[in-house]
Amino acid sequence: MKAPTFWYRKKSWQGACLAPLGHLYRLAGLIRRARAVPYRPRVPLICVGNIVAGGAGKTPTCLALHKLLVTRDPSLKIGFVTRGYGGREKGPLRVDPKIHSAADVGDEALLLARAAPCWIGRDRAQVAREAEKEVDLLIMDDGMQNPTITPSLTLLVIDGAVGLGNGKLIPAGPLRETLNDAFERVSAIVMIGEDAHHVATYLGKPVFNAKIMPGLPTDLLATPRVIAFAGIGRPSKFYDSCRTAGLSLLMTRDFPDHHVYRESDLAPLRHAAQQNNLKLITTSKDYVRLPPSFKDEVRVLDIALAFEEKEKLAGMVCAVSKQACAD
Numbered sequence: 001m002k003a004p005t006f007w008y009r010k011k012s013w014q015g016a017c018l019a020p021l022g023h024l025y026r027l028a029g030l031i032r033r034a035r036a037v038p039y040r041p042r043v044p045l046i047c048v049g050n051i052v053a054g055g056a057g058k059t060p061t062c063l064a065l066h067k068l069l070v071t072r073d074p075s076l077k078i079g080f081v082t083r084g085y086g087g088r089e090k091g092p093l094r095v096d097p098k099i100h101s102a103a104d105v106g107d108e109a110l111l112l113a114r115a116a117p118c119w120i121g122r123d124r125a126q127v128a129r130e131a132e133k134e135v136d137l138l139i140m141d142d143g144m145q146n147p148t149i150t151p152s153l154t155l156l157v158i159d160g161a162v163g164l165g166n167g168k169l170i171p172a173g174p175l176r177e178t179l180n181d182a183f184e185r186v187s188a189i190v191m192i193g194e195d196a197h198h199v200a201t202y203l204g205k206p207v208f209n210a211k212i213m214p215g216l217p218t219d220l221l222a223t224p225r226v227i228a229f230a231g232i233g234r235p236s237k238f239y240d241s242c243r244t245a246g247l248s249l250l251m252t253r254d255f256p257d258h259h260v261y262r263e264s265d266l267a268p269l270r271h272a273a274q275q276n277n278l279k280l281i282t283t284s285k286d287y288v289r290l291p292p293s294f295k296d297e298v299r300v301l302d303i304a305l306a307f308e309e310k311e312k313l314a315g316m317v318c319a320v321s322k323q324a325c326a327d
Contacts, residue, residue, distance in 0.1 A: 002256055003054045003233060007165045007174045015172045022169030029145065029177055036147035039125035043132045044321035045081075047151035048190075049144025051182050052164060052174040054233025054257065056157045057192045057212075057305065059108045059285070062141045063115055064210070064305035065155075065317070069137070072314050073325060079135035080112040081127045082142060084120030086258040091121025092130040103260060107285040108141055124149045137321055144185070145176050153187045153320045156205070159237065163197030179203065188316060192305070208313045214245040215302035217281075224248050226281045226299075227273050231255030231289070238283050242301055250278055261290050270297060 006012035048065065050056040066078055084091060087106035095105050095113040102110055105120050112118040117134065121127035124140070125148045131138055144154060158164070165174040188206040191199075200207045220226065224247045230238045235254045242249055251272060255265065273280050281299045282290075290298060307313055318325030 015166050015168050018172035022172040025169050033147040038150040040150040041128045041132050044152040045138040047140045047154040050157045051176050056159045058157050060305040061157050061190050062139050068310050068314050077136045078116050079131045079138050080118040081131050081140045084109050092127040094119050102289045107288050110288045154185050155190050156186045157190045160191050160193035160195045163199045209308045210305050213304045213306050214241040216245040217299045226279045227251040228281050229253040230283050231259030233257050266294050
């Protein structure tokens, strides 16, 4: 689904009418947490999560954190765990990009597995039990609201451009849980982009600022006119990154988050590109969900995350993971 626009307006009749359902959503979450008997993995587990529905930048943060830690200690064995959202496999399962597709394990899992071993599964505790047999440290993509597992450290990822929306709970707003409920579980904040809504100032947690660094395909340097399309939580964020990279967007097309593309979805885009001598471009997450016959016609805007205080962040992770991190 695409996030409703009223989620990001401070006042709306839709948000006001749906607010009581948000209270029920919170109550269900609190009951689930109270009943859970969480598993603490035998190796350090770093949770990279958020408290809003949609794309805050968790997967790029996971990849950037992995790169930061292995640069510090190349001998460190790091693995990823994630739910495998959008995939048919229930797990626990180690992802093999040569065998598995996005339809099997989800798009995030395929991207993570390209960088390091990645396990998926609906039961996070079971997945962690499998993964901890082979690694020194685990990074969990999402799962902050999952009460069945206890992380060693939790990083709250916030998209600075939109903050926490209207501050209401699903379905009245984008929040998965309230700040008060999440506060004690948050170790630090990763703020992606400028904190336009001053969220960090009232959370009172350590903040690590990060910037999105888009990588432009070389064949678009000379011909930067494109049609951009995306099926992610906030497509406008991708389009802004395209413009930052120097692309001229002649047309954009939004699809639902984690949309599995069909030829019929893409044929109009192909026709428009051919008629106007344009290139097609999308995100790395969308690319793995394209039909194989279409992939040669689409470029990918690679996104990397750059931490401003990377050594301080690495130090925080290693402080809670002494048995895994080198001095």
